[in-house]
Amino acid sequence: MVDLKVAFLFALITMTTCDDMAHDLLKTYFGTIEREHPYTDIKVEGYIPEWLSGYFLHQTAGSYGNQSNPKVGEKLTHTFDGVGAVSSFKFNGGHVQYSIRYYVTQLFKIFDYYSRNMDRSKVAWGTTFSPFDQQQFKKWEDFHDYPDDNPNVVFWKIGDKVEAMSEATAGVQFDLDTLQTLGTYQFKDDNFGMPPYMAYLNNPAHEHYGGDGVTIYSAVAMYNMSDVSKINVTRMLYKVVDDTRIPVALFHEAGPFNLSECTPGSSYPDMDDRGGYMHSFCMTENYFVMPTSTYKYDVCSIFNEKLPPEPFFKTKTEYSETSPTRFVVISRSTRNVVGEFSTPDGLFVTHQLNSYEKDGMMYLDMLTYRGDAYGHFYIKNLLKGSKGLRTRVERFVVNTSDWSLTERKELFPKRDHDLVEFSTINYQSHSGKPYKYAYMIGLDPAPNVLIKLNVDTGEANYWGPYDDLIPGEPIFVEKPGSSAEDDGVILANVLDTNTGKGMVVVLDGKSFAELGRAISPELMPFGFHSKFIEKAFDEGTVTLSRHTTCVVFVFLCVAILVFMKR
Template identity: 30%
Template sequence: MNQIDPETLETVGRINYRNHIALNLATAHPHYDDQGNTYNMGTSLMGPGPPRYIIFKVPADAPEKGRDKPALSRVQKVGSIPFRSTLSPSYFHSFGMTENFFIFVEQPFKLDIVRLATAYFRGVNWGSCLRFDKDDITLFHVINRKTGRAVKTRFYSAALVVFHHLNAYEEDDHLVFDMITYKDSSLYDMFYLQNLKTSSLSQSNESFCPPTCQRFVLPLSAHKESPRGINLVTLVDTTAQAVVQEDGSVFCQPDTVFIGLELPGINYSFNTKKYRYFYGSRVEWSPHPNKIAKVDIVTREHIEWTQDNCFPSEPVFVASPGAAEEDDGVILSSVISPDPNISPFMLILNAKNFEEIARASIPADVHMDLHGHFIPAAV
C-alpha cells in the first residue's frame, strides 16, 4: 500500500500488509465506525493453518509511544472464515457491516488457485483464473463483531455474482443488507478489448445481465427447529423471503429494488443504519456509464443527471454541515467527454433533486475513473 499525503497528494511511504497480518489480498472497500476504526477483509492463502478469509481491524487510536508508526502496525484480527473449497476461494470485492455483525458473501464466482499459480507460465491473465459455477449456491456468513464467531444458522441463496454492497442494518431481529448483484459473471467479458472496440457496443452487450440492486433479509431468530416452508421475514416494507429447509438451513430470496445501476454510494453517516437513498452510475449495456442516478428505496423511484457526450464518474455524496436529513448535501462527480470543446469538469449537484449547483472545469486531461473519495479539509 502507498501512503499518500491528503494535502499534497505526494507519496510519503509504502506499507506491506503482510508485514503485519498474513494476507494475500484485501478488499477495496473497508468500513469505518463512529470511533474512526477501520475494518476490512482479506484472503489468507499462505499463512499458518488452512486458508481462510480474514476480518481485521485497524484501531483509530494509537498509544503515545506508537504515534510515529503506521496504523497497520496495530492491526487486529477480528475473526476468520474457512474456505468452502480449499483450492477455489470465492472472489470478493466488498462486504457488509451492521452495528453488531459482519456479512460476508461467499459467492460461486471463484478463483482457481492452481490456474493462478501457473498463469504466468501459461501466458494467461488473472481474469482467466476466475470461474462462475451457476449450479452452486451463494453462502451468507454472519459474523459477530464482538466475538468474531459466525452465527450457527446457515443462510444461502441461488448462485449470483456481487461486487458492491450498498449498506446493511438490523431491524426487529432481522439483518437487512443490499447489494448490486448479477446472474452470472458476463460483466467481465464486457471489458475485453474485442467488445470495447465493436462499433455497436450496446447491441453486442445485450446478452450480458444487468446489475440489479437486491435486498436480502436474514431472520436472526431462525434456527433448526423453526417451522419449515414458511417465510420467516416479518418486515412489512420488503418482499424478501427466508424459508427454513428440511436440513435446517435457510434459503433466502431477495427483494429487487432497482435494475441498471452500479458503483453505488450512500450518505456514509447512515452506514449500519436504516436508510432510504443511494446513488450510482446508470449502466445500460455499456461499460461507459453516461448517467448518474439517485434511487429512493421506499418509493422505488429514481432521478438522473446526464449530458450529451459526457461520461460522469461514480457519484460521491457529501453531507451539508450540520445536515439533519439523509439527502441534505451535494453529489460530486468528475465528468469527461470525447468532445474537445468540453473540458473535464467536477460536477456538483443538489443531492435532493439532482439539479446542478456548479461545475469546475479542469485544464488537463483526465481519465475515466471508478471509485472516488471525498476528504474534508483538516480543521
C-alpha cells in the same frame, strides 16, 4: 411501404454515428494523460457551497495505450488494467483547484522509461485481464525499486493518511497536498501477526469504517502453505488501528486442497470446494456479512510455479453459474460466526448500497449479477453495449433468529439502463442504519446518467442523460449540522467528450439539480472509485496556483518600481 434506399441510408448514418461515438470514447474516455501538474485554479460555473472544504479524489486510468494498435500485448484491453493515477479537486471557500499525478510504481516507471508510449514499452508488467508481452515482461521482472502494485481501484483513509488500493494487502501512500507518491503503505504489523507460511489473496477493495469513523475493517483470504498436501483457505476479518492490522475473526472458506491432484494444464477438479472472490462485504450495527462469489480461485494455477506468467484474474479464476453463493454472518461483539445462508443460484456481488437491522430482520442491499460481469468490462465490450448483462439492485431479507433468507427483492426494477453501478449512500450518517436514498450511475453503454434512488419506492431522480458527458461515481457529502439524510451535495467527476476536458459537478442532495461545476484544464479519462476527504483549510485563505503566484509577483514588482520612481 418503407423505401429500402431510405432505410439503408438511415442504417448507414446510424452505423457511422455509432462508429464516431466509439472513436470519441477511445480517444477521450480511454485516452492517455499527457500532462501532470500541481494544484491549479480552475474555472467555476454556477455555485459551489462555501462549506464544502476538502479533497475530492478520483482513481484515474492514466493510459490504456493506443487502442488502434492491433498487436497483442501492446495495449491494455480491460478497464481494470489502466495505468494508475490520481486526480483531485480541492474545494476551499467556493473556490476549486485541480491536480493530477501518476502513482510512481514499477509499472509506471517502465511506462515512463519509454516516454509513456505503450507501443514502445508494450505491456511489460502483470495484469488482471489484459494480455502482456512475455518477452518484455521477462526483461523487467527483476525490477523491484518501486511499489509493485497498480493501486487503481479505491482509496482508504487511514487516520490522517490516504492509501490508494487495488485488492492487494497493501497499497500506495501519497501526499494529499501534492499527490506525490510516498511508497508502499507501511503497516506496523508483520504479515498480519500471522506465521510466515500464511499467504494472502483477495483483499476486498471496499472497506468499512467503525462508528468512530477511524477504525477500518476488511477481510482477506488466507492460504495456509505449511503443508502443500492440505492447503486450507480461511477468510480473515481484520481491523486497522494505528497502522496495525489486527485479526478480528476467522472462518473456513475452502479446502483442504492437495496440490498433488493438480495435473499439467488442468484446473482443480472440485469447483464447489474452492475459495471465492470477494469485492465488497456488508456491515450492520451488530454483524458483518461476507458474500463469497461464484468467481472461484484455481489453486492449481495459482501455486504452479512452472506455468508462464499470465493475466491473474483471467487465468486464476473460473466463473461458475451453478455454484451457490454463500453468505457468512459474524457477530461484531463475540467475533464468532453465528450463522450463514446461501442462494441456490450463482451470483456475483460487486458493490454494496447499505445493510441494517430492524425488528429482528436484517436487510442487505447490494448490486448483483447473474453472469460473468467482469468479462463484460473489456474496453471493446463497453463500446458495443451490455448485450444481455443486467445489474440487479437487490435486497436480501434475513431472519436473525435462525439466519434464514426470507425474501429477495429488486429495489430498482423499472429503469431504462440495464447496467447501473458504483452505488453509494450517505455513509457518514446512515451506514449500518435504516436509510432511504442511494446514488449510482447508469451505463448505456458508457455511463451517461447520475441516479438518486429511493430504495423504499423504487422511484429515481436523474442528472442526464447527456450524449457528450460521461459521469463517474457519485459521492454524497453531508452538510455540516444537517438532520435530513439527503441534506448535502453530490460530487461526481465528469468527462466532456466534445472538449476532452474533465470536470466535477456539484448536485443538490435533495433536488438532485446541478448547483455548479468546476472544469479541469485537461483530459480526465476513465477511472473507478472516488472519495471525499474532508479538510478544513485556514479561514479566508485560498492556496495560490503557480500561475496566480506569478501574476501576483509581477504585480508587486511593478508596484515597487512605480513607488521607487516617485
